[in-house]
Amino acid sequence: MSLMRRLEGLGGAHPATPEAPEAPEKQAQEEKSEKPEKAVAPPPPAHSRIETAPPQGSKAGFRELKSRVQGRLIKELDPKLDVNDHVKVREVVLQLFEKILTEEGQLLPRSERTILFDAILAEIIGFGPIQPLLDDESVSEVMVNGPNKVFVERKGRLELTDVKFDDEGHVRRIIERIISPLGRRCDESSPLVDARLPDGSRVNAIIPPLALDGSTVTIRKFSKKPLTVDDLIRFGSLTPELAEFLGACVISRFNIIVSGGTGSGKTTLLNVLSSFIPDEERIITVEDAAELQLMQQHWVRLESRKPNIEGKGAVSIRDLVVNTLRMRPDRIVIGECRAGEALDMIQAMNTGHDGSLTTIHANNPKETISRLEVLVMMAGMDLPLAAIRKQISSAIQLIVQQERLRDGSRRVTYVTEVQGMEGDSVVLQDIFLYEQTGIDESGKILGHVKPTGLRPKYMQKITDAGIHLPPNIFGAQDHIF
Numbered sequence: 001m002s003l004m005r006r007l008e009g010l011g012g013a014h015p016a017t018p019e020a021p022e023a024p025e026k027q028a029q030e031e032k033s034e035k036p037e038k039a040v041a042p043p044p045p046a047h048s049r050i051e052t053a054p055p056q057g058s059k060a061g062f063r064e065l066k067s068r069v070q071g072r073l074i075k076e077l078d079p080k081l082d083v084n085d086h087v088k089v090r091e092v093v094l095q096l097f098e099k100i101l102t103e104e105g106q107l108l109p110r111s112e113r114t115i116l117f118d119a120i121l122a123e124i125i126g127f128g129p130i131q132p133l134l135d136d137e138s139v140s141e142v143m144v145n146g147p148n149k150v151f152v153e154r155k156g157r158l159e160l161t162d163v164k165f166d167d168e169g170h171v172r173r174i175i176e177r178i179i180s181p182l183g184r185r186c187d188e189s190s191p192l193v194d195a196r197l198p199d200g201s202r203v204n205a206i207i208p209p210l211a212l213d214g215s216t217v218t219i220r221k222f223s224k225k226p227l228t229v230d231d232l233i234r235f236g237s238l239t240p241e242l243a244e245f246l247g248a249c250v251i252s253r254f255n256i257i258v259s260g261g262t263g264s265g266k267t268t269l270l271n272v273l274s275s276f277i278p279d280e281e282r283i284i285t286v287e288d289a290a291e292l293q294l295m296q297q298h299w300v301r302l303e304s305r306k307p308n309i310e311g312k313g314a315v316s317i318r319d320l321v322v323n324t325l326r327m328r329p330d331r332i333v334i335g336e337c338r339a340g341e342a343l344d345m346i347q348a349m350n351t352g353h354d355g356s357l358t359t360i361h362a363n364n365p366k367e368t369i370s371r372l373e374v375l376v377m378m379a380g381m382d383l384p385l386a387a388i389r390k391q392i393s394s395a396i397q398l399i400v401q402q403e404r405l406r407d408g409s410r411r412v413t414y415v416t417e418v419q420g421m422e423g424d425s426v427v428l429q430d431i432f433l434y435e436q437t438g439i440d441e442s443g444k445i446l447g448h449v450k451p452t453g454l455r456p457k458y459m460q461k462i463t464d465a466g467i468h469l470p471p472n473i474f475g476a477q478d479h480i481f
Contacts, residue, residue, distance in 0.1 A: 062116070063166055065106070070120045072100050077124075089125050093117075127197075128174045129163045130219075134201070140221055141263070146214025147171050153263075156408020171215040175205045178217075185309055194289060194306070199224065202289045226293035229272050237265065237402075237410050239449050241473045242432055246415070249398055250276035252465040253355030254458065257372075259362040260402035265410035266359040267291050267335065269402050273357055277331055281355075284327055286320045287335030300327065317341045318379075321348070334358040340379030342372055349395035365399040365416035369426050372396075386424055393418055393426045397458055403434075407445045419457045431456055431474070451475055 073096050097117050101108070108116065122131040133142045133152055141153040147165035151158050165171045175186055179195045186193040192206040200222035207215040229247070232238045238246070249256060250273050258273070260266045274294050277283055284300045285292050292301075302324065307314040317334070318341040324332055325348055334345055336359045349356050360375075362368040369392060376388050401414035415432035431454060436447040451474050456462075462469065 062119075066116060066119055067166075069097070069100050069104065069106075069116065070123060073097060073120065074124070076100075086125055090121060093121055093124060127177060128170065129165055130174070130217075133161065133163065134197075134219070134221065137224075142217075142219040142221070144171060144215070144217040146211075146216065148214075156404060156410065168214050171217070172207065175207070175215060175217060178203055179205070183308070184306070196289055197222070200290060202291060220291075222291065223293070226271060226295070227268055229275065232269070232272055235410070237269070238412055241451075242412065242415065242449055245431075245469060245473055246273060246400065247276040248462050248465075248467045248469055250274075250355070250357075251278065251467060252462045254397040254461070255349045255354055255356050255395055256398045256400060257368060257396055258357070258359045258400045258402060259365065259368040259371075260359070261361065261363065261404065264402045264404045266402050268410075269400065269412070270333070270335070270357055270359050273400075274331075274333055277355070281330035282328065283331045283333060284324050284329040285333045285335065286317060286324060286341075288317060288338075289335075292333065292335060318344055321345060324348075325353070329353060330355070332356045336360065337372075337375055339375060342375035343379035343381060346372075346376065346391050346395045350391060362401075365401055365414050365428055365430075368399050368401075369418075369428070389424065389426050390421055393421045397461075399428075405436075405445045407439075407443055409445060411447070412449070417456050417458065429454060429457070 073093065076096055077092065094117065097120065101113070119129075122128055127134060130142055130144065130150065133139050133150070136152075138154050139152045143151040143153075143158075144165075145151065147168050147170060150161050150163040150165075152161055153159075165174070175193075178197065179186055179193055182195050184193050184195055186205055186207060188207075188209070191208070191210045192204070195203040195205070197203060197219070202220040202222070204218045205215065229238065229243050233240055233243055246256075256273065258266045258270050271292050271294070274283070274285075274292065277294075277296060279296050279298070281296075282298045282300070283294060283296055284302065285294070286302045286304075288304050290301055290303045302320045304317050304320060305313060305315040316339075317337075318339065321332070321334065321341045321344040332345070332348055332353055333356065334341065337345060338361075342360075345356065345358060360368055360371055362371045369389075372392050373385065373388050376383065376392070396418045399414070399416045399418065400412060401416070402410060403413045404410050411434055412432070413434040414430060417429045417431055419427040419429050421427065430452050433450050433452060434447055435450050436445055438446045440446055453474060455474050
């Protein structure tokens with residue numbers, strides 16, 4: 001990507017939006033020497049200092065100086081400079097930055113010069129004011145609600161940050177920075193867009209007139225280091241016994257659905273379950289926005305495609321699932337079933353492609369079955385409900401329910417076996433249940449996983465795979481976490 005394309009629209013002639021002057025920073029210079037400036041989160045990433053006290057004693061002064069220096073700096077940058085070479089760009093920008101400050105006669109303390117430089121560098125090779133939040137490993141989601149309100153999620157809880165954009169135009173330029181390399185558009189004629197950052201983080205943007213209070217950006221961060229089953233056990237999402245059972249089910253080629261609400265950790269759990277798939281098997285993943293991080297070598301990734309500017313060239317999840325059947329898969333993993341692709345997935349499970357995995361939005365296992373019925377109907381095949389239920393009951397063996405609790409923790413709350421049909425109804429049997437026992441002084445929810453004492457109907461399938469689970473996994477013993 002060329003430097004001119006990256007810097008297009010940045011300029012420097014974007015004066016701060018007129019607004020009431022803000023109070024100067026409360027700490028005096030001598031206090032700063034005693035106490036370190038507050039960062040977004042310890043340890044602070046490379047650009048995190050832009051959230052601290054701005055130069056010139058006020059935020060308005062900081063924005064004015066930043067706009068002026070940034071404008072001059074961009075004009076003097078070599079347009080042929082490769083903006084993807086961050087080390088080289090940083091070196092060149094630093095030289096120009098020091099030169100411009102000298103010419104401007106700006107004598108700033110070292111800490112304030114660093115803050116200003118990091119802010120300008122983030123505009124050139126990063127994503128502006130939110131770059132420190134994207135660098136912060138403790139942040140799992142970034143939510144921009146217009147230019148003056150930026151929230152983050154840390155450990156399942158939402159927090160308002162002190163990050164602000166200059167104005168609405170500034171937010172729009174960052175949105176354009178994100179989507180332009182992908183050939184996407186976001187304007188009044190197409191005011192919402194889904195995209196992905198270079199590191200794989202998922203982005204949704206929606207602008208006025210649909211977003212009434214200013215452009216809104218939601219970024220679900222992509223973990224640089226995939227979580228493992230040991231991580232989920234340490235976080236309390238799983239117990240060792242439950243992890244052992246789920247691993248046995250994956251190896252034994254159970255067809256499994258991970259259900260849950262938005263932000264409950266379905267994709268993370270699906271990623272962990274996929275890690276149990278043997279290395280010698282050919283895995284094909286189908287996703288709307290690629291998020292899965294499998295470690296196996298024989299892994300083929302497919303991603304759906306939105307229509308282009310002319311409204312053509314779209315490739316849906318359903319198209320990819322149908323094509324997957326021609327690719328000799330051992331395992332099919334669908335990131336999420338949202339529509340008619342549910343029918344194709346169930347058909348695949350019923351025609352020899354066992355061991356498939358997917359996620360679905362639902363509040364409990366019973367609703368998961370109802371939701372699947374609706375999605376299959378969306379395929380437009382006009383199938384009778386009894387036939388749909390029969391297909392579902394024969395295709396799915398296990399439903400794993402994931403939930404985000406009130407304290408922000410994410411737990412597996414149900415592990416439910418689909419046992420077949422009884423009359424016109426799908427028969428479900430809970431194998432594990434989560435039981436809340438209380439709340440501690442810090443507000444953390446206490447609870448434990450309770451095996452129901454029932455062995456799965458398909459236990460023979462696990463045994464046939466050469467896996468022998470200890471009897472206490474299905475016993476009555478509680479596992480506190």
